[in-house]
Amino acid sequence: MQEGIIVKGIAGFYYVELPDGQTIECRARGKFRKDNIVPLVGDKVVIEVIGSGQGFIKEIKERKSQLIRPPVANVDQVVVVFALKEPDISFTLLDRLLVHVEENNLDCILCFNKSDLDNDGIFEKVNKIYSQAGYKVIKTNALNKEGIDELKDFLKGKISVFAGPSGVGKSTLFNCLQDKVVMQTGSVSEKIGRGRHTTRHAQLIRISDETYLVDTPGFSVLDLSFIEPHKLQFDFREFRDYLTECKFSSCLHVKEKGCAVIQNVELGNISRSRYENYLEFLNEIFEARRTNR
Template identity: 65%
Template sequence: MQEGIIIKGIGGFYYVETESKDIFECRARGKFRKKNITPLVGDRVVIEVTDNNSGYIIDIKERRSQLIRPAVSNVDQVVVVFSIKEPYINYTLLDRILVQIEKNKLDTILCFSKSDLVTEEEYNEVSRIYIDAGYKVIKTDVVNNNGIEELKGLLRDKITVFAGPSGVGKSTLFNVLQDKVKMETGEISSKISRGKHTTRHAQLINLEHDSYIVDTPGFSMLDLSHIDEFELMHYFREFKEYLGRCKFSSCLHLNEKGCAIIESVENGLLSRRRYDNYKLFLLEIKNNRRISK
């Protein structure tokens, strides 16, 4: 018996890296299917080796965290990669991703890539929104190697998922951060200003002894239907200071009188752009509840 971590899963085969850094191609025992348990990239597992490079997964250790989309377990933090230009930043998508990460109680690093394409003023205008919201923000530029060492330091001794839309330079960042796996990089479509999807499955890559990064398939929309309407406000970090100050305890911060969140937005203490996305998501959740009844 050996212990290891699943670094990749394709078509029912799971590739397990053991402590000795050997990699075994494994199938899961039937007991997992009977219990409706699917092994995930990031799972710590026990395997039974049948020959030199293959075996079976016989046990999955308890997961300390689990993401549904992408399907990865035991993640410590998420690096959310967005470019400000080429493609232009989609604030609604960014906030939607951040809500999902907050729900999963994971640490977040917001990485603005391709910083060589924007002025300092343009970068500050965008980054200030998220710094004020309480996020760790860094800017990277692979052309001039700016921010790469800082990012490497933040990845040390953690399992880190990289998330974000296609075309923002995630694969390019991966190729700069490590040389074990060459990620295919895609050009931006001139018609839709989005990148081609170049990553087909989640894959965990070892940077050093206990540091892993996960590349995940690109995505553009995330479903919020599993979030309760009274839950959403807690996933906007900057709201927390004002929660409980509203006139009505049942305030959803939509259009109620005496709402501390609305007043703070009007007074410039909270980002109107972020608040507008909160309202958009809240109405989406309420509409979904109405349709499902």
């Protein structure tokens, strides 16, 4: 028996990387189907090697985290990638994605790519908003390698998943960070203003000892209806310092008297755009509950 990590899964085959760098093509034992357990990229597993480069997964170790979309296990952090231009930043989509990051209790790096197109000082704006909210923010240009060394430092010793809309340069950044797998890159569609999907499935690539990257398909819709209304406030990091200062413990920070969150929005300690997205998401969650009654 040997232990390894699943780095790719395609059509019922799971490719397990061993500590010596060898990759074994494995099938999962029938007991996993019986127990309704699906092996995921990122799973640490015990395998039985039965021949030249082939084997069976015998055991899946306990997961410390699990993402549903993309389906990846044991991720430490999310590298959220948006372009400063082409396509323009959707702050609603960005905040929606960050809510999902917080719901999964993952660390996060905000990477704003295509710095060469930023002629309007957009990075200064987003850096102020999201640094103030408590996130690590970096600026990159995948074409001239700006910010790549800084990004590599954040990745060391962790499994990191890339996320963000299509066309922002995730695959190009991925190619800058490693040379084992060349990801297909795509341009932004002029007609619809967003990128074409270029990544077909999630796979985990080792870039150094205990350091892995996962490249995933782009996406544009993230449902929030599973979140309890009173829990959404905790998914906005900058709210947390003020939640105990609200006059009412049941405060949802909409229009309640004595709301410390609203007061700090007015004082500039909380970004108004972030707060407005919170209100939009909260209304969306309530509306979903009314519709599903």
